Amino acid sequence: MGGKRKLWLSMLCLLAAAVQGEDPYLYYTWNVTYGTISPLGVPQQGILINGQFPGPEINSTSNNNIVVNVFNNLDEPFLFTWHGIQHRKNSWQDGTPGTSCPIAPGTNYTYHFQVKDQIGTFFYYPSLGVHRAAGGFGGLRVFSRLLIPVPYADPEDEYWVLMGDWYTKSHNILRKFLDTGRSLGSPQGVLINGKTAKGDGSDEPLYTMIPGKTYKYRICNVGLKDALNFRIQGHSIKLVETEGSHVVQNVYDSLDVHVGQCFTVLVTADKDPKDYYMVASTRFTKYDLTAKALIRYTNSAGPASPELPPSPVGWAWSLNQFRSFRWNLTASAARPNPQGSYHYGQINITRTIKLANSVSRVQGLRYAINAVSHVDPETPLKLAEYYGVADKVFNYNTISDEPPFDLNSITKVPNVINATFRDFIEIIFENHGKTVQSYNLDGYSFFAVAIEPGRWSPEKRKNYNLLDAVSRHTIQVFPKSWAAIMLTFDNAGMWNLRSEHAENRYLGQQLYVSVLSPGRSLRDEYNLPDTQLLCGIVKDMPKPPPYSS
Known part of the structure; x- marks a missing residue:
């Protein structure tokens, strides 16, 4: 199809949307292929989107409808998940194995989701196997609508920083490691936007800055296991947004960004006119890996310091640093929690769920939550539930709301818990291990009210931040510590709560939360899309009656 014809069709779609009173549509066509990349100087197989590594940016505005037609040209099934996008009433588009059948090789699937009432910095990545270790990730930004003021002046420009640890072995080899009971081991390096500067004078600047101007940097840790510290040589950074929430604008010398987390910062070019290094380095590890990227003032008069x-x-x-993050309650923006964004601390908790991570080598290397190690069934959990055959695929509430005494005796089954629609729930993550954990919950933002060392007990609630905790979707849990989050389960669907550490997630440290619409109503959840891929035992079953309005 020619470029003019594509443009004409896009204009017609936008016109139709305007006539029908719909929010604007953005269309993307992505070809997912293998390609040779050498981000650390070692040629390896990468996953490219339209020939790009990292993949293309999705550039949207709050309430936009995003349509992404994905052609899978790999030799294996593939899925994308949209990290941090809430998919209101629409877990069909979440792109996890619990909600979606994989896109088979040589076929395509079109995602259609709305960035409803969201703003901020997010990213997408492949959700099957260890594909994320080969690429396939990219930035997804959601601007505030023009009528809603942003609590800072427009920057001169915006720059992405997609940073993460990196392995030079292929994703297939890494998957075989995990399948045969081996760990991924240590990564070989860290990347910033798919590369790292050599520091030998041959590096081209990743970004340039005009003296006196302020720039927005959108920073995400897209890696597999390691928290990273981000800093810019000689410059302070002002934090303005965290995972969809405007925050109190504190100034930092550096930021710890745990796996799966995103921050938006402002940087002013107010230093001597020369080159500077942007730095990302591993934290809480025995190894010390660092990536750097060159930033150049437009009137640069000298090279960056090697120090x-x-x-x-x-x-x-x-x-x-986590304790210093505060929600900006005076900023105008889309807000989560319809029961009262400003008053979440006054809502009665109806249920407390404690989740403890563990690892076992009794049945090969497996990770678990409350001693259950999740396995993905052939039939996606959401499809089994929608078609009324859940009892043939999984059992609800395999785990209890309290961790068992023995966390080492691990059971391998699909791990699904029920949550009552619109209940206000407290979740406690207990980390009994020696490494930092990072957890993400799809479909929601939650209030990150506390992280503390030791064990949680009810009296710890007196230390919660019940006034201005940041509403976000990913939280870290330090060794021998706990973290507490609070949220209203008001988004019907099947939602993945997972470790963001690729090895832990692949080997079972995840679960799904089933939030059912009590009346099977379109007010609460969308029907199964006509284009949805079907697989497993529901593949040839008649479609259930649709939800009613």
């Missing part, structure tokens, strides 16, 4: 600013030491520093 890099040091990263912080210890996780207590990172814990104190």
Whole structure:
């Protein structure tokens, strides 16, 4: 199809949307292929989108409808998940194995979702196997609508920082490691936007800045296992947004960004006119891996100093930084929690769920939550539930709301818990291990009210931030510590709560939360899309009656 014809069809679609009073549509066509990449100087197989590594940006505005037609040209099934996008009433588009059948090789599938009442910095990535280790990730930004003021002046420009640890082995080899009871081991390096500067004078600047101007940097940790510290040589950074929420604008020398987390910062070019390094380095590890990228002032008169600013030491520093994050209650923006964004601390908790992570080598290497190690059934959980055959695929509430005494005796089954629609729930993550954990909940933002060392008990609630905790979707849990989040389960669907560490997630450290619409009503949840892929035992079953309005 020619470019003019594509443009004409897009204009017709936008016109039709305007006539019908719908929010605008954005269309993308993505060809997913293998390609040779050498981000650390070692040729390896990568996953490219339209020939790009990292993949293309999705550039949207709050309430936009996003349509992404994905052609899978790999030799294996593939799925995308949209990290941090809430998919209101529409877990069909979440792109996890619990909600979607994989896109088979040589076929395509069209995602259609709305960034409803959201703003901020997000990203997408492949959700099957260990595909994320080969690429397939990219940035997804959601601007505020023009009528809603943003609590800072428009920057001169915006820049992405997609950083993460990196392995030079292929994703197939890494998957075989995990399938045969081996760990992924240590990564070989860290990347910023798919590469790292050599520092030998041959590097081209990743970004340029005009003296005196302020720039927005959208920072996400898209890696597999390691928290990273982000900093810019000689510059302070002002935090303005965290995972969809405007925050109190504190100034930092550096930021710890745990796996799956995103921050938006402002940086002003107010230093000597020269080059500077942007730095990302591993935290809480025995190895020390660093990536750097060159930033150049437009009137640069000299090279960047080879002396890099040091990263912080210890996780207590990172814990104190988390405590300094505060929600900006005076900013105008889309807000979660219809029961009262400003007053979540006054809502009665109807249920407390405690989740403890563990690892076992009794049945090969497996990770678990409350001693259950999740396995994905052939039939996606959401499809089994919608077609009324859930009892043939999984059992609800295999785990209880309290961790068992013995966390080492692990059961391998689909791990699904029920949540009552619109209940206000408290979730406690307990980390009994020696490494930092990072958890994400699809479909929701939650209030990250506390992280503390030791064990949780009810009296710990007196230390919660019940006034201005940041509403976000990913939270870290430090070793021998706990973290508490609070949220209203008001988004009907099947939602993945998972470790963001690829090895842990692949080997079972995840679960799904089933939030059912009590009346099977379109007010609460969309029907199964006509284009939805079917697989497993529902593949040839007649379609159930649709939800009613």
